[in-house]
Amino acid sequence: MAEPLFDRIALIGIGLIGSSLARVIRRERLARRIAIATRSPETLERARALGLGDAYSLDAAEAVQDADLVIVSVPVGASGSVAEQIAGTLKPGAILTDAGSTKGSVIRAMAPFVPEGVHFIPGHPIAGTEHSGPDAGFAELFEQRWCILTPLPDTDPQALARLTNFWERCGSKVDIMDAEHHDMVLAIVSHLPHIIAYNIVGTADDLETVTKSEVIKYSASGFRDFTRLAASDPTMWRDVCLHNREAILEMLARFSEDLSALRRAIRWGDGEALFALFARTRDIRRSIIEAGQEVDAPDFGRHVVAHHPQTPQPEEG
Amino acid sequence: MAEPLFDRIALIGIGLIGSSLARVIRRERLARRIAIATRSPETLERARALGLGDAYSLDAAEAVQDADLVIVSVPVGASGSVAEQIAGTLKPGAILTDAGSTKGSVIRAMAPFVPEGVHFIPGHPIAGTEHSGPDAGFAELFEQRWCILTPLPDTDPQALARLTNFWERCGSKVDIMDAEHHDMVLAIVSHLPHIIAYNIVGTADDLETVTKSEVIKYSASGFRDFTRLAASDPTMWRDVCLHNREAILEMLARFSEDLSALRRAIRWGDGEALFALFARTRDIRRSIIEAGQEVDAPDFGRHVVAHHPQTPQPEEG
Ligand SMILES: NC(=O)c1ccc[n+]([C@@H]2O[C@H](COP(=O)([O-])OP(=O)(O)OC[C@H]3O[C@@H](n4cnc5c(N)ncnc54)[C@H](OP(=O)(O)O)[C@@H]3O)[C@@H](O)[C@H]2O)c1
Ligand SMILES: NC(=O)c1ccc[n+]([C@@H]2O[C@H](COP(=O)([O-])OP(=O)(O)OC[C@H]3O[C@@H](n4cnc5c(N)ncnc54)[C@H](OP(=O)(O)O)[C@@H]3O)[C@@H](O)[C@H]2O)c1
Known part of the structure; x- marks a missing residue:
């Protein structure tokens, strides 16, 4: 059995993408602990009922504490405010990524809030269905699909390699390109x-x-x-x-x-x-x-x- | 076992639609004999190799002789010339129909050639795939799908009922509307x-x-x-x-x-x-x-x- 890649992964947003990540992280043992945060009590309860994580919170700032990898999977218009909420509690050395379908705008919205010492590497799994919410996810969603990472010019190569490895363990093939x-x-x-x-x-x-x-x-x-x-x-x-x-x-x-x-x-x-x-x-x-x-x-x-x-x-x- | 609906059915054109018809006619025993005609020797040989009919010909006029039901399944631009070819050998009392995806133009192209005493009832099965040719057909193509018939004002109701019954036995639901x-x-x-x-x-x-x-x-x-x-x-x-x-x-x-x-x-x-x-x-x-x-x-x-x-x-x- 391979070592978990991360000690603690925080998933902010637990819809189709977030819950598929939770399922594949669990199945592939990619983390020791999964912390989940979402906006509404209803979605959080559903995630809990589905047993998607180890800790559940309505407070994204709380969920990201001590996380080595934070994955934001919310509509791209909400990326900025999520970044603002979690900025104060992100752990130094943590990797922060997202799953948003646009990348230039996500970088403009999130980057200003990312503290020194946190590795911000935007991403986009090219995988989806027409369904939404925590019930729609499944562990196989990313298999054989591409995941595009759009690192910034000063991205730490080791952090990039770790995130690449993560997506490969989710079943994806990884491509790197610029956001534009x-x-x-x-x-x-x-x-x-x-x-x-x-x-x-x-x-x-x-x-x-x-x-x-x-x-x-x-x-x-x-x-x-x-x-x-x-x-x-x-x-x-x-x-x-x-x-x-x-x-x-x-x-x-x-x-x-x-x-x-x-x-x-x-x-x-x-x-x-x-x-x-x-x-x-x-x-x-x-x-x-x-x-x-x-x-x-x-x-x-x-x-x-x-x-x-x-x-x-x-x-x- | 129900009686065959028709003694002899002629299929003019044996691509996706024609060959699917051949297969379902055989499976459901809708005719005693199936006569097949197509334009090219290659397609005809393929139809023969697949055992789609009882008689094979490159001459549409020959194939429709003695047929009680003639179904033309060729690109709509070829409907007129096919009608012209078969006009002289259509049997009085026969039903002539087609599967073309447009109906106004097919009526304009074919109707002038249809002899007195032959029941011309244009049709269009709303069923298809992106594949073509005799190998692409399958007997289930029409199941649960609609077939639209666009009879002319003077169409014989009994002939219309017989053709409706034919499509229903192919698994389709039948709708009647005007060509326009x-x-x-x-x-x-x-x-x-x-x-x-x-x-x-x-x-x-x-x-x-x-x-x-x-x-x-x-x-x-x-x-x-x-x-x-x-x-x-x-x-x-x-x-x-x-x-x-x-x-x-x-x-x-x-x-x-x-x-x-x-x-x-x-x-x-x-x-x-x-x-x-x-x-x-x-x-x-x-x-x-x-x-x-x-x-x-x-x-x-x-x-x-x-x-x-x-x-x-x-x-x-
Ligand atoms: N669906 C796809 O096919 C697909 C494919 C690739 C990438 N993506 C990207 O992945 C991200 C998530 O998509 P998804 O399909 O997983 O969406 P989803 O199933 O609708 O889930 C959205 C999640 O974001 C939360 N959320 C919604 N609005 C929010 C807001 N204003 N502030 C904070 N949180 C909010 C929701 O929380 P509540 O339910 O608690 O409100 C839920 O947890 C999007 O950026 C999308 O562009 C989607
Ligand atoms: N495909 C669909 O999804 C679909 C669905 C509903 C209705 N339709 C209609 O059904 C008809 C047949 O479509 P299909 O998909 O079965 O086509 P197909 O698989 O391409 O087969 C066409 C048949 O017509 C013959 N043909 C082609 N050009 C001809 C010409 N100029 N003169 C005489 N015969 C000719 C071909 O003969 P050779 O191979 O011997 O040349 C072949 O037997 C079309 O009118 C189409 O609009 C198609």
């Missing part, structure tokens, strides 16, 4: 897809010529693929849009420009242009499947799962 | 999602600041959900865009208008507007799951399937 590049990459691979999904579901919801019940009945023909992303947590996504504004607006501008060209091709009946666009997008999917970031069951195996309830379902939790 | 309404509904639930998916994958592919390998690595954060639709057959989707142009352009205009409002909210940091939009789209997904058109495994169970290859996989076939 992270925000650009995530704008296209994550933020734009979510925004587009929210938008198309909103458009469908507003139509007078097509009823909502028709949209629901016939959704298997394409629409439903967007609804998973559009069912994600509104607070988290509001914060992402507010905190990665520049990169998102740039990607939206490009997307809209491309869409105008596509509209023009449809309007003018330019079959060749349409075929050319529709043909070049296939090999991206093939590459994603080869990279192990997607499963190749046609339709994700949904058609069969839906009809044969006796088919063994992948377990959650 | 079908084309509007499908523009939003299917055509727009596919076009948007193709567009976003194209946008990502063109970026200079983010590499293709980064898009692939981090695709689990949202992007990959679009790639399934964007991996669909380019010929089919070119034809859909060319043949449902008006309805698609209307939906694209609305989508773009809504997206402009969303961009404005991001640009001006209007968190309330963003939250309001992101919050109202959730219950559509819940309704889709309740309607049995989607499975509720978070992440479609992809995270678990991807790591535990021993997890029993839904069977295909």
